[in-house]
Amino acid sequence: MALHQDSHLLAHDCADCPIRHRAVCAHCESDELTKLEQIKYYRSYQAGQTVIWSGDRMDFVASVVTGIATLTQTMEDGRRQMVGLLLPSDFVGRPGRSTAAYDVTATTDLVMCCFRKKPFEELMSATPHIAQRLLEMTLDELDAAREWMLLLGRKTAREKIASLLAIIARRDASLKSPRSSRGSVIFDLPLTREEMADYLGLTLETVSRQMSALKKDGVIELEGKRHVIVPSINSLMEETGDDTDGGFLV
Amino acid sequence: MALHQDSHLLAHDCADCPIRHRAVCAHCESDELTKLEQIKYYRSYQAGQTVIWSGDRMDFVASVVTGIATLTQTMEDGRRQMVGLLLPSDFVGRPGRSTAAYDVTATTDLVMCCFRKKPFEELMSATPHIAQRLLEMTLDELDAAREWMLLLGRKTAREKIASLLAIIARRDASLKSPRSSRGSVIFDLPLTREEMADYLGLTLETVSRQMSALKKDGVIELEGKRHVIVPSINSLMEETGDDTDGGFLV
DNA sequence: TTCCCTGCTTGATCTGCATCAAGGCAGATC
DNA sequence: GATCTGCCTTGATGCAGATCAAGCAGGGAA
DSSP, X not given: OOBOTTOGGGOBOOTTSSSOSSBOBHHHHHHXXXXXXXXXXXXXXXXXXXXXXXXXXXXXXXXXXXXXXXXEEEOTTXXXXXXXXXXXXXXXXXXXXXXXXXXXXXXXXXXXXXXXXXXXXXXXXXXXXXXXXXXHHHHHHHHHHHHHHHHHHHOOHHHHHXXXXXXXXXXXXXXXXXXXXXXXXXXXXXXXXXXXXXXXXXXXXXXXXXXXXXXXXXXXXXXXXXXXXESOHXXXXXXXXXXXXXXXXX | OOBOTTOGGGOBOOTTOSSOSSBOBHHHHHHHHHHHHHHEEEEEEOTTOEEEOTTSBOOEEEEEEESOEEEEEEOTTSOEEEEEEEOTTOEEOOTTOOBOSSEEEESSOEEEEEEEHHHHHXXXXXXXXXXXXXXXXXXXXXXXXXXXXXXXXXXXXHHHHHHHHHHHHHHHHHHSOSSXXXXXXXXXXXXXXXXXXXXXXXXXHHHHHHHXXXXXXXXXXXXXXXXXXXXXXXXXXXXXXXXTTOOOOO
16 A cells, blocks of 8 residues: 655545554545646755745645744734744645745755645645545644643743643654653754744743753753653643643644 | 525625625525535524533534624633634534534624534535635634734733734624724724633733723723724724734634 | 854843732612 | 622732843854
């Protein structure tokens, strides 16, 4: 059974696929896949490069193949708020709109799989499955955004940091081994302190202080500035302020 | 030309309809409309009543016919964050999920047009137009949520209040006359101070103080606690911190 | 080796909003 | 009319996180 790892757009949960999470199964979708293959192309960006500026004309939609990108909004006076973190298989752009609503920036080296918007829209009208899959993904993103609203509006700085670490730990874990050694998780932060601050609605100084505090309290260990060891994912979760049943999204 | 005002779900912008904004035009959609008519039913709620609790089983999707409802999230210790405001024609619930993710509460008397989830999902697979319309609405909501993330993360209390008033003024205006007397807007707040606070990530005292401050500075006038007069929508917009070109959503 | 330069940490101080507390007002009930 | 109750306002005080300001660590260039 062939897997087309980079046409992430058609990703779905297919019980017959060896990779169930956001994998693409050719035997279910061969038609659409073929058509998608015909209109797709790749673009690469270096870490730090801007993919597109808010307000720019955007004549494509795309999905992330490898690397990490961010969506940010900026106010005239320079205040910045990150509103989305794009990881492999995440989708950018929206059918039916011609200009970008946010700045999209590559925070690591990035490869995107792009589709020109016009043919993509035509394909979408012709193949209902794509619209349904896109709806599903958009609803997930909406849930994540709302979870984030709770964080931004009501959580303390410490809870915000813990929540971000928990999210990264979780997503990282799901990309790699199905389960690392029970309870403990190790990962590299893909964001600078400033980017973390922009995501959490804090200043970079506060981020730094809270990271130090979590380290002092034994919730995390740091090797260098980016390499994080979480000895017990449960103690981290306790710091997030969330229900412990762990229904966290993103 | 017949209008089916309450099957809001199929709402779309039809150039031939007298009401272009989220109206339903029978001649475009007669088939789907007929099927939707067969599975729909109505429910009414009184102001203050809870429509559904987060975590409850939810075997329907629905759209608001009249009145206003809110989506809120609550932390164990009682901190609350509103994550959505549902106005007439807005959609609640999500195909493919069986439990509610948020508390849904009626803030005014409310009438909802409901569809049992199972037949609705079947209908959605059969009629691609519905999924596409739903996708469009969900993308709009996602944009609104992201706009709100900027507000929650980076705006001052005064900017938050001004932004909320601007949003209500705009939505209210679009429901009523196409254009009220150039520049000035009058409306009734559909929310208590506490609800405003939950929406804005503030306390009710801060909301009250900032409302008083805006009044003192002549940005708004108040008659009683709820009736708001905005003498100049432009001066209000200047207080929001947003770009003045006015691309505001929700 | 030295010198940057970028990203990070830590300290001192300030401030915007939360918190605690005390009324005020208008509509409902008796 | 008196009293109650829900909602709102205003004042006094406290504190979490912002702001201002140094200085450090590590990596790359010469």
